[in-house]
Amino acid sequence: MKITLEINSEEKSLDIKPGEILADSLRAAGYTEVKKGCDTGSCGVCSVLLDESPILSCSFLAAMADGRKVTTIKGLREEVEEFSEYLVNEGADQCGFCAPGFALTVLAMKKELNAPSEEEIKHYLAGNLCRCSGYEGQLRAIKKYLEAGYA
Amino acid sequence: MHKEFQEVKKDRQKIDGKGLVQGRPAYTDDLAPGDALIVKLIRSPHAHARIVSIDASEALKLPGVECVISHKDVKRIPYTRAGQGHPEPSPHDKFIFDEYVRYVGDEVVAVAAVDEETARKATELIKVEYEVLEAVLDFEKAADNETIIHPEPEIHDMFPTGFEPKRNIAAAYAMEIGDVEEELRESEVQVASSYYTQAQAHVALEPHAAFTYLDLHGRLNVVTSTQNPFHTRRLMGQALDMPLRKIRVQKPRIGGGFGGKQHVHVEPYAALITLKTGKPAKVVMSRREVFEASFTSHQMRLDVRIGATGEGKINAIDMHVLSNTGAYGEHALTVFMVSGSKSLPLYNKVKAVKFGGKIVYTNKIPAGAYRGYGAVQGNFALESAMDELAHKLGMDPVELREKNMIAEGETSEIFRIMGEGTEGVEMIVESCKLDYCVKRGRELINWKPGQLVQETAPGKVRAKGVALAMQGSGIPLIDMGSAYLELQDDGFFKLHIGATDLGTGSDTILAQIAAEELGVSSDDIVVYASDTDLTPYDVGAYASSTTYVSGNAVVRAAQNMKQVLREAAAVKFGVDPEQVEFDRRELRTKDGAKKVSLKEFSYDTLYHEGANMKTLSASGSYSGEKAPPPYLAGFVEVEVDTETGEVDVLNYVAVVDCGTPINPNLARIQVEGGLLQGIGMTRYEDVQYNAKGGMRTNNLMHYKIPNREDVKKLTAELADSYEPSGPFGAKSIAEIGIDTPPAAIANAIYNATGARIRELPFTPSRVLAAIRKANR
Numbered sequence: 070m071k072i073t074l075e076i077n078s079e080e081k082s083l084d085i086k087p088g089e090i091l092a093d094s095l096r097a098a099g100y101t102e103v104k105k106g107c108d109t110g111s112c113g114v115c116s117v118l119l120d121e122s123p124i125l126s127c128s129f130l131a132a133m134a135d136g137r138k139v140t141t142i143k144g145l146r147e148e149v150e151e152f153s154e155y156l157v158n159e160g161a162d163q164c165g166f167c168a169p170g171f172a173l174t175v176l177a178m179k180k181e182l183n184a185p186s187e188e189e190i191k192h193y194l195a196g197n198l199c200r201c202s203g204y205e206g207q208l209r210a211i212k213k214y215l216e217a218g219y220a
Numbered sequence: 221m222h223k224e225f226q227e228v229k230k231d232r233q234k235i236d237g238k239g240l241v242q243g244r245p246a247y248t249d250d251l252a253p254g255d256a257l258i259v260k261l262i263r264s265p266h267a268h269a270r271i272v273s274i275d276a277s278e279a280l281k282l283p284g285v286e287c288v289i290s291h292k293d294v295k296r297i298p299y300t301r302a303g304q305g306h307p308e309p310s311p312h313d314k315f316i317f318d319e320y321v322r323y324v325g326d327e328v329v330a331v332a333a334v335d336e337e338t339a340r341k342a343t344e345l346i347k348v349e350y351e352v353l354e355a356v357l358d359f360e361k362a363a364d365n366e367t368i369i370h371p372e373p374e375i376h377d378m379f380p381t382g383f384e385p386k387r388n389i390a391a392a393y394a395m396e397i398g399d400v401e402e403e404l405r406e407s408e409v410q411v412a413s414s415y416y417t418q419a420q421a422h423v424a425l426e427p428h429a430a431f432t433y434l435d436l437h438g439r440l441n442v443v444t445s446t447q448n449p450f451h452t453r454r455l456m457g458q459a460l461d462m463p464l465r466k467i468r469v470q471k472p473r474i475g476g477g478f479g480g481k482q483h484v485h486v487e488p489y490a491a492l493i494t495l496k497t498g499k500p501a502k503v504v505m506s507r508r509e510v511f512e513a514s515f516t517s518h519q520m521r522l523d524v525r526i527g528a529t530g531e532g533k534i535n536a537i538d539m540h541v542l543s544n545t546g547a548y549g550e551h552a553l554t555v556f557m558v559s560g561s562k563s564l565p566l567y568n569k570v571k572a573v574k575f576g577g578k579i580v581y582t583n584k585i586p587a588g589a590y591r592g593y594g595a596v597q598g599n600f601a602l603e604s605a606m607d608e609l610a611h612k613l614g615m616d617p618v619e620l621r622e623k624n625m626i627a628e629g630e631t632s633e634i635f636r637i638m639g640e641g642t643e644g645v646e647m648i649v650e651s652c653k654l655d656y657c658v659k660r661g662r663e664l665i666n667w668k669p670g671q672l673v674q675e676t677a678p679g680k681v682r683a684k685g686v687a688l689a690m691q692g693s694g695i696p697l698i699d700m701g702s703a704y705l706e707l708q709d710d711g712f713f714k715l716h717i718g719a720t721d722l723g724t725g726s727d728t729i730l731a732q733i734a735a736e737e738l739g740v741s742s743d744d745i746v747v748y749a750s751d752t753d754l755t756p757y758d759v760g761a762y763a764s765s766t767t768y769v770s771g772n773a774v775v776r777a778a779q780n781m782k783q784v785l786r787e788a789a790a791v792k793f794g795v796d797p798e799q800v801e802f803d804r805r806e807l808r809t810k811d812g813a814k815k816v817s818l819k820e821f822s823y824d825t826l827y828h829e830g831a832n833m834k835t836l837s838a839s840g841s842y843s844g845e846k847a848p849p850p851y852l853a854g855f856v857e858v859e860v861d862t863e864t865g866e867v868d869v870l871n872y873v874a875v876v877d878c879g880t881p882i883n884p885n886l887a888r889i890q891v892e893g894g895l896l897q898g899i900g901m902t903r904y905e906d907v908q909y910n911a912k913g914g915m916r917t918n919n920l921m922h923y924k925i926p927n928r929e930d931v932k933k934l935t936a937e938l939a940d941s942y943e944p945s946g947p948f949g950a951k952s953i954a955e956i957g958i959d960t961p962p963a964a965i966a967n968a969i970y971n972a973t974g975a976r977i978r979e980l981p982f983t984p985s986r987v988l989a990a991i992r993k994a995n996r
Contacts, residue, residue: 101250102243106425107507111920142243157237160885164723165240166425166475203892204928
């Protein structure tokens with residue numbers, strides 16, 4: 070079946086199979102920045118924005134994205150460029166496999182929450198797992214990034 | 221000694237960092253050709269069985285199914301999947317496919333089809349009939365069990381390792397220095413306990429993946445998420461009976477390793493399909509497959525006895541270990557060895573020390589390399605026993621350690637006696653700031669002897685605990701790394717290294733090391749790594765080797781490069797090479813009469829010097845004559861809920877001596893990441909099975925790893941230290957962070973509740989049961 074949707078501000082028509090998950094459709098269409106890590110909606114590496122909200126594209130039927138707006142990390146070039154500077158300055162990028170999904174969720178959080186506390190940050194991002202960093206370096210980067218934004 | 225550095229000991233950005241965050245294609249599955257056949261594996265549903273028949277006729281009728289391969293189609297060659305030096309200390313006891321399956325997850329059939337859906341359907345249409353055999357699931361009952369897991373005659377070890385498969389023993393070892401029984405008898409105070417460590421899953425977020433294709437020359441190209449491309453090439457050559465010249469292995473970016481990718485897992489199955497069909501093929505493990513059919517860490521039982529004088533001077537330590545290697549013996553002997561060799565030398569002033577035991581086969585998922593590589597298990601047992609001894613002596617646990625711990629300028633006979641599968645190497649410890657690490661850690665956690673406990677609310681008790689650790693820096697005289705440098709026009713250098721960046725940042729820090737030695741900026745070093753065709757040999761990323769071993773190789777290559785530059789410039793200047801200096805991007809005669817910038821000179825050597833033109837290049841290799849240990853003092857504050865058994869880690873302090881941190885930011889993250897992986901192991905991570913040997917924890921809903929809400933505070937600091945044999949004073953840092961949490965948290969729980977827990981992980985039910993037992 071065919072679906073039509075907006076991906077990173079471009080209108081796209083995708084040929085999908087019934088029951089296909091959005092992460093697979095996006096990767097097959099060349100959006101390899103959408104990673105797959107757990108198959109059960111547990112790790113967050115497949116995060117994309119559906120309209121304005123982050124979703125786990127490995128647990129979302131592609132058919133349900135018909136007529137909607139999907140944004141991957143590559144659709145947020147300027148913002149991610151800015152945030153990646155903070156993350157890389159902390160050395161917290163590490164293997165990077167969680168980074169596109171994580172960075173996208175940080176950017177969504179920045180829009181959604183006003184001056185979040187440390188606890189709110191951790192809660193918002195709890196679904197984005199990282200096995201390399203121990204999270205502390207990511208937290209240092211987020212705090213500096215947010216502080217710079219509100220300065 | 222502590223000279224000012226320009227490029228190292230600096231927080232340079234990781235060279236691949238921004239590209240990865242921005243989602244550029246980088247990992248194996250991102251780079252696979254779109255027309256690659258999708259390979260799916262049918263895996264054994266039984267812990268132990270013989271395959272009676274395989275009927276693939278229905279699957280082969282399905283349009284889009286390319287081929288089906290099983291044990292009937294491949295040469296029966298025993299090999300090991302362990303990425304290790306040659307000859308491997310691991311037994312050759314695995315076949316790509318076999319008539320027998322030895323754990324739930326063992327490979328039975330490979331199916332290749334044009335897409336995922338067809339491949340998956342095909343696996344459902346293939347009928348496999350099994351004769352189910354008795355399974356050995358309890359590792360304490362495995363040795364001399366009447367069920368033999370490996371009766372096949374052609375399996376073997378590569379040199380004597382105590383391999384006795386007819387007894388379900390993969391390897392065995394024993395050593396003793398002095399007379400331990402005598403010294404224990406003479407000791408005024410003794411402790412003796414058994415400690416149990418569980419199997420932990422690596423959970424690198426990128427699942428194991430590989431794709432293969434034949435190039436223009438008919439050579440097999442393998443692109444894979446591996447920690448050791450050169451070992452992978454050698455192991456695949458063995459398994460597929462192919463000359464190594466026919467194989468090229470490349471590692472793109474990989475999404476974490478932690479030891480989990482220090483093996484061959486999926487590569488041979490993609491390769492078989494490519495060799496049979498001539499077409500590209502791809503295997504990407506599902507998360508369930510990663511859990512069920514890659515490797516875990518080694519489950520162990522460690523029996524420890526310590527004897528000491530009434531003043532707390534340790535006379536003797538005995539450590540006896542039983543390790544579970546699962547269905548195959550990858551890393552069986554060596555991980556076991558490290559449980560002793562990288563814990564016992566911490567207390568080097570003993571009169572006698574003994575280490576021994578065996579590693580047994582069971583019908584469970586094989587164990588393999590895992591960050592810490594046995595040191596975690598040894599540390600949990602030894603550092604728990606040290607606290608038990610302190611309490612028996614009525615002595616502060618930190619004071620007991622300070623009285624007995626290793627110091628700079630000292631040695632341990634264990635360094636000489638215990639290597640990894642072979643004998644070790646003598647070593648004087650030239651850098652050890654453990655005394656500082658303990659002092660600083662005590663300050664950071666606010667350790668006050670006798671005041672380690674505080675009741676914060678009814679049923680909530682806070683307490684502190686301590687554990688020390690050591691690791692290594694590569695495997696001496698076995699691990700070798702190499703580097704190649706070449707001057708390019710415009711005056712920059714390309715650096716080719718066989719070293720394997722797992723996301724730790726080793727490509728970046730090796731460029732920093734090259735830049736420091738050459739006196740140029742890191743930006744002038746372009747790195748290409750981990751490709752068996754295009755980069756020089758390196759063992760790969762394991763045993764905390766890259767900074768020290770590959771880093772020293774880079775230093776040597778850069779030293780040689782400077783000599784090559786001086787010689788070439790001497791020809792240009794018409795003087796002897798000794799008259800030429802190279803500094804800060806300029807070549808000049810010592811009298812200053814003649815000079816040329818590196819940029820100008822690079823054009824000269826490639827375009828302007830007629831018959832004297834040549835490529836200016838140099839290489840260097842390094843094999844360590846020793847493996848200087850990094851040291852860590854771990855202090856933790858926990859809060860125990862005495863009604864629920866919940867243990868919360870409020871602050872974990874680690875002060876580490878890693879020598880010179882080449883890139884302090886990246887070094888610190890290694891420590892923090894290691895700590896949290898260790899805390900996860902301590903609190904809840906546990907590979908669990910049902911009664912038939914099927915894995916219950918085969919997804920991230922049933923196998924929990926720490927999320928960011930589980931972290932209250934990690935405090936990682938680096939000591940000021942300098943290792944004379946290291947590149948610009950560096951040692952290693954990748955593994956040591958994981959070592960102390962199990963013991964430090966166990967010790968803190970004891971201080972909080974009086975309950976001594978000797979079995980990991982410390983789940984609420986286990987903690988609660990221990991508290992109740994202690995209160996009885």
